[in-house]
Amino acid sequence: xxxxxxxxxxxxxxxxxxxxxxxxxxxxxxxxxxxxxxxxxxxxxxxxxxxxxxxxxxxxxxxxxxxxxxxxxxxxxxxxxxxxxxxxxxxxxxxxxxxxxxxxxxxxxxxxxxxxxxxxxxxxxxxxxxxxxxxxxxxxxxxxxxxxxxxxxxxxxxxxxxxxxxxxxxxxxxxxxxxxxxxxxxxxxxxxxxxxxxxxxxxxxxxxxxxxxxxxxxxxxxxxxxxxxxxxxxxxxxxxxxxxxxxxxxxxxxxxxxxxxxxxxxxxxxxxxxxxxxxxxxxxxxxxxxxxxxxxxxxxxxxxxxxxxxxxxxxxxxxxxxxxxxxxxxxxxxxxxxxxxxxxxxxxxxxxx
Amino acid sequence: xxxxxxxxxxxxxxxxxxxxxxxxxxxxxxxxxxxxxxxxxxxxxxxxxxxxxxxxxxxxxxxxxxxxxxxxxxxxxxxxxxxxxxxxxxxxxxxxxxxxxxxxxxxxxxxxxxxxxxxxxxxxxxxxxxxxxxxxxxxxxxxxxxxxxxxxxxxxxxxxxxxxxxxxxxxxxxxxxxxxxxxxxxxxxxxxxxxxxxxxxxxxxxxxxxxxxxxxxxxxxxxxxxxxxxxxxxxxxxxxxxxxxxxxxxxxxxxxxxxxxxxxxxxxxxxxxxxxxxxxxxxxxxxxxxxxxxxxxxxxxxxxxxxxxxxxxxxxxxxxxxxxxxxxxxxxxxxxxxxxxxxxxx
Numbered sequence: 001x002x003x004x005x006x007x008x009x010x011x012x013x014x015x016x017x018x019x020x021x022x023x024x025x026x027x028x029x030x031x032x033x034x035x036x037x038x039x040x041x042x043x044x045x046x047x048x049x050x051x052x053x054x055x056x057x058x059x060x061x062x063x064x065x066x067x068x069x070x071x072x073x074x075x076x077x078x079x080x081x082x083x084x085x086x087x088x089x090x091x092x093x094x095x096x097x098x099x100x101x102x103x104x105x106x107x108x109x110x111x112x113x114x115x116x117x118x119x120x121x122x123x124x125x126x127x128x129x130x131x132x133x134x135x136x137x138x139x140x141x142x143x144x145x146x147x148x149x150x151x152x153x154x155x156x157x158x159x160x161x162x163x164x165x166x167x168x169x170x171x172x173x174x175x176x177x178x179x180x181x182x183x184x185x186x187x188x189x190x191x192x193x194x195x196x197x198x199x200x201x202x203x204x205x206x207x208x209x210x211x212x213x214x215x216x217x218x219x220x221x222x223x224x225x226x227x228x229x230x231x232x233x234x235x236x237x238x239x240x241x242x243x244x245x246x247x248x249x250x251x252x253x254x255x256x257x258x259x260x261x262x263x264x265x266x267x268x269x270x271x272x273x274x275x276x277x278x279x280x281x282x283x284x285x286x287x288x289x290x291x292x293x294x295x296x297x298x299x300x301x302x303x304x305x306x307x308x309x310x311x312x313x314x315x316x317x318x319x320x321x322x323x324x325x326x327x328x329x330x331x332x333x334x335x336x337x338x339x340x341x342x343x344x345x346x347x348x349x350x351x352x353x
Numbered sequence: 354x355x356x357x358x359x360x361x362x363x364x365x366x367x368x369x370x371x372x373x374x375x376x377x378x379x380x381x382x383x384x385x386x387x388x389x390x391x392x393x394x395x396x397x398x399x400x401x402x403x404x405x406x407x408x409x410x411x412x413x414x415x416x417x418x419x420x421x422x423x424x425x426x427x428x429x430x431x432x433x434x435x436x437x438x439x440x441x442x443x444x445x446x447x448x449x450x451x452x453x454x455x456x457x458x459x460x461x462x463x464x465x466x467x468x469x470x471x472x473x474x475x476x477x478x479x480x481x482x483x484x485x486x487x488x489x490x491x492x493x494x495x496x497x498x499x500x501x502x503x504x505x506x507x508x509x510x511x512x513x514x515x516x517x518x519x520x521x522x523x524x525x526x527x528x529x530x531x532x533x534x535x536x537x538x539x540x541x542x543x544x545x546x547x548x549x550x551x552x553x554x555x556x557x558x559x560x561x562x563x564x565x566x567x568x569x570x571x572x573x574x575x576x577x578x579x580x581x582x583x584x585x586x587x588x589x590x591x592x593x594x595x596x597x598x599x600x601x602x603x604x605x606x607x608x609x610x611x612x613x614x615x616x617x618x619x620x621x622x623x624x625x626x627x628x629x630x631x632x633x634x635x636x637x638x639x640x641x642x643x644x645x646x647x648x649x650x651x652x653x654x655x656x657x658x659x660x661x662x663x664x665x666x667x668x669x670x671x672x673x674x675x676x677x678x679x680x681x682x683x684x685x686x687x688x689x690x691x692x693x694x695x696x697x698x699x
Contacts, residue, residue, distance in 0.1 A: 016477045023479050176385035180392070190632075190678035191671045192639035194650060202663040206406050207399050287495040294643055301498050308505075317505030325494045325502070332493035 038063045045069060052312050059315070067307065067316045068323045075303045075324065078143015080127075084135055088146045091123045095149035099331075103338050120154035139217040143298035145327070147217075151289040151299065155224035156232075156282050162225070163232030168262065170237055181233070188230035194291055196223040201295040220292050228285055235281055239274030240266065276346065279339040283332050290328075300324055403664070410661075416669075418660045419444075425655060427647045428563055440656050447652030448673060454566065454648065455635045458573040462634060463627075465578035470585025471611065484582065491579035497640055500572040504644040507564035513555055522548045524556060527564060534560035565646035569638065577634045584626040588619035620692050628685035632678055639674070649673060 041062025043055050055064035068075075077088035098119045101107050127146060130136040142150075169181030188196075200223035201216065208214055243266050251261035271278075290301040298306055304324040308317045372379055407414055423443040427434045431449045434442060472484035491499070508527050511517060516526035522533040531549035538545055549559035592615050600610035639650035649670060657666035 019477050020479050023477075023483065027479070027483070174381050174385050176389055180388070186679075187671075187675060190675040192636040192650065192674060194639045194642065195667060195671050195674065198650075198654065198657075198663075199667055202657060203667060206403050206663065208406075209402055210406060210409065283493075287493075290495040290497045291640070293497065301495060301501070304498075305501060315509065318502070318509065321498060321502040321505060325498055328495055328498065329490065329493045333489060336493060 037061065038065075052316075055316065063319050064316050065319060067313045067319055071307045071313070071320070072323075074144070074307060075300060075320070076144045077146065078298045078303050079141050080143065081135070081137060081141065084129070084137060087126050087129065087134070087137075088142070088144065091126055091146040092149065094119050094123060095146075095153060098153070099335070103335075105342075116153065116157045120150055120157065123150050139215050142217065144303050145300050147292070147297065147299040147302075148286070148289050151221060151224055151292065152282065152286040154221060155228050155285055155289070159225045159228035159232050162229035163236055164267065166229060166233035167236035167240060170233065171240060185230045185233050188227055189234070193223075193227050193288055194294060196227050197291055197295050199223065216295070217297060220295060220297060224285070224289065228281070231281055231284075232278070235274050235277045236270060238277065239270035239272075242273040243269045272346070276339050276343040279335060279342070283335050283339075286332060286335075287328065300327060412661050414662070414665065416665055418656075418662050418665070421660075423656070424659065427652070428565075440660070443652050443656065444649065444669070447647055447649040450566075450647055451635075451638050451641075451649040452677075454569055454573065454641070454646070455638050458570055458577065458634050458638065459631050461570070461574035462577035462581055462630070465574060466581025466627075466630075467585055469578055469582030470589065473582060473586045474589055488579045488582055491576055492583075496572065496576045496637055497643055499576055500568060500640055500644055503568035503572045504564065507568050510564075513551060516551070516556075522546070522559070524549055524551075526556075528555055529564050530562040530567065531556040532560050532562075534558075563646070565641070565644050568644055569641050569646050569648075573634055573637060576637070577630055580630050580633070581627055584623050584630065585619070587626075588621075588623035589615055591622045592618045624685070624689045624692050628682060628689070631685065632681055635677065635681065636674065 041058055042065055043058060043062060044065045046052065046054060046066045052064070052067070055066060058064070073082075073085070076092070077085055080088050098115055101115070102112060123146065125131055127142050127150075128137060128139070166181045166185055169177045170185060172178045172181070197220060200219040204214060204219045204222070247265055247269065248261065251265040256264065289299055292299050293302040293305060296302075301324055304320045307313055307320050308315070313320070374380065374383075404414075419441045420439050422437050423440050424436050425443070426436050427443065427446055431453060432442070432446050434446050469484050469487065472480050473488065475481045475484070507529075510525060510527040513524075513526045513528050516524040516531075518524055524531040533546040533548050535544050536547045537543060547558045549556040549561070596614055596618060597610055600614040601607075605613065638648055641648035642651040642654055645651070653666050653670040657663045660666070
C-alpha cells in the first residue's frame, strides 16, 4: 500500500511471505484443476456425425471443446448461408483492419474518419449482397461477429454528430435548447439501455406508417444510436469544458460566427481531450451490443446462446461462454490498453506544451 | 448554418428597437421557436400515426389493463402473488425484486470493490496481480455474458435428489439454494428452525434462493466491484504519498494508516464515480430479463406481450427507472456534500 506505483519486493516481511505462499498455493491449485479440466481431460473433437455422449461421459472432469470446434462457424458468422460465408468473414476483416488502423496515431486524418463511415456502409452492402449482384441475404440471417462489429461501429459513428449537437445544446445560453438537451441526456442515461431496445422492438413499428416495415436490425441500430448519443454527449461536454475560455473569446474577437468558432477552434481542441473517454465509450458500446439478444438478434453472444439450445449441446454452456468471452476480451482488452497508453501520451504532451 | 452570412450587410438601424435579424436576442428567440416547433411537429406526426396504427390493430390505449388479472405466475418473491392478482401487483412484485437485487448487489459490490481497490495497490506482488487480472477480465467482457455464464454454472449443479448438502439443512442443487428458516410458535421456545425437505423433484419448507436470483446477484456485484475497485484505487492514489508516510512516521500500522488517514481523504475522490457505478448496477439489473428473473423489466416485458400495450408498459417502466435513478443520484449527492464537509475544504 505504502509503495504504490513502484514494483514491490516479493518478500518484505513475514505477513507478505505467508500471504504469498498461501495465495500462491491456492492459485497453483486452481491453475492445476483448470489445466486438468481444460487440457488434460478435455475432448477437442468428436468423430464425424458422433453424438455428444462422449462429452457427457467426462462432464465435470474434462471440458468439451468439441462444441466450440464444431459450432465456431455459427458463433462467428451466425446463420449466414454457408455458400456465401466469405462475405461475413470479409466484413470481419474489414472491421478489424479499421480498428487496427485507428490505433496508429500517424493515420489519424480525415481519411480515417471517412473510413469509419464507409466501412459500416460497405459491410451492410456486402452482407446484403443484393446491390452487388450477389445472392440476396436479408438481415434476419446476419449474425455473429459481423453483427457485433456493425452495431457498435455504426452506432458510434452515427451517434457522434448528435452527441456534438447535444453537448453544445447543453452548454447553450438559449434556455429552451438547453432544457431539451439536458432533458434528453438525463432521461436516456437514467433508464436502462434495454428499455430502448424493447422500444425499438415493439414500439417503433407502431410509429411507422402502415405498410412501412422497418427492419429489426435497423430498429436496434437506431436504439443504440439514440442511447450512445446521450453518453457521448457527456464525454464531449467534458472536452468542451476543458477548452480554455480564452479560446472562445479569441474566436469571437476574430469575428467568427458561432458555428465557425465551434468547428474551427473549439471542437478540435475538445475532441483531442476527449479521445480516451471516447475510446472507453466505444468499448462499452462494443460490449453492450450483446444486449440485442433480448430482442432476438444473434450477435456473437446471441449465437453462443443459441448453440446450447441445440439438444446435442445442452449443458455445455461453460465451454461456449468461455469461448465467446475470449473473443470479447481480446478486442476490449487490446483497445483499452491502447486507450490507457494514449491517455498517458496526451497527458505528457499537455505537460510539456 | 447560422444566418450570419446572408451576403448582404446588415441593414442600418434607423429606428431603435426594430425587430432585426442581426439582433442576437431576436435570433435567440427565433432559433428556440424553430427547434421547439420542429420538435412539436415531429411528435404530433408520430402521435397521429400511432393513433391510426393502434386503431387499425384494435388496441385500446390507456392504463385500464393495470387493474386486469395478470394471469401468469411469478416465482417466490417478497410479496405473495397469484395469477388472479392484477398487473399492477405483478409490476410491484417486479419492482420489489429489482430493488432487492440492486440493494444487495450494491452492498456486496461496495465491499468487494473496496477490497479489490486496496488489493490492486498491495505491496504483495501476487495480491496485486490477482486483483488486476480480476479487474481486467471482468471489465473487458460483456455483463450479459457474465450473467449467462453464472446462470449456466447454477444449472450445472446436481439434481435435487443428489443435492449438495454442505451443512445440515442446507441443500444446493440446480433448483437453487435451500436453507432452514425460522418459524414462530405460540409455545416455548417460540422459535423453531424449519428444515427444507425433498418432496418429489424439489424442496419444500425453509427458505430458498432461486438460481436466477443468485446468478443475477453474483454477476451484478462481481462486475460492478471491478469498476468500484478502479475508482477506489484512483482515489487512494490521489491522496498524496506524504499522507501515508506521515501516518507511518506517527507509528500507525499500515491498516490504521489506511483506515484513519488515507481512506477518509480518498473518499472525496471516490464517492462521485461510485455513485454512477451504483446507478449502473441498478440499471443493469434489468438484464434479469435474459436469465428469467422476474424483475421489473421482465414483468413489463410479459405484460406488454400479453396485453399489447407496448407504449404504456414501456413508458411506465421508464418512468419508474428514471425516478429511482434520479432519487438515487440526489441521495448520493447529499452524501457527497457531507463527505466534502467532513473532510474540510482542501
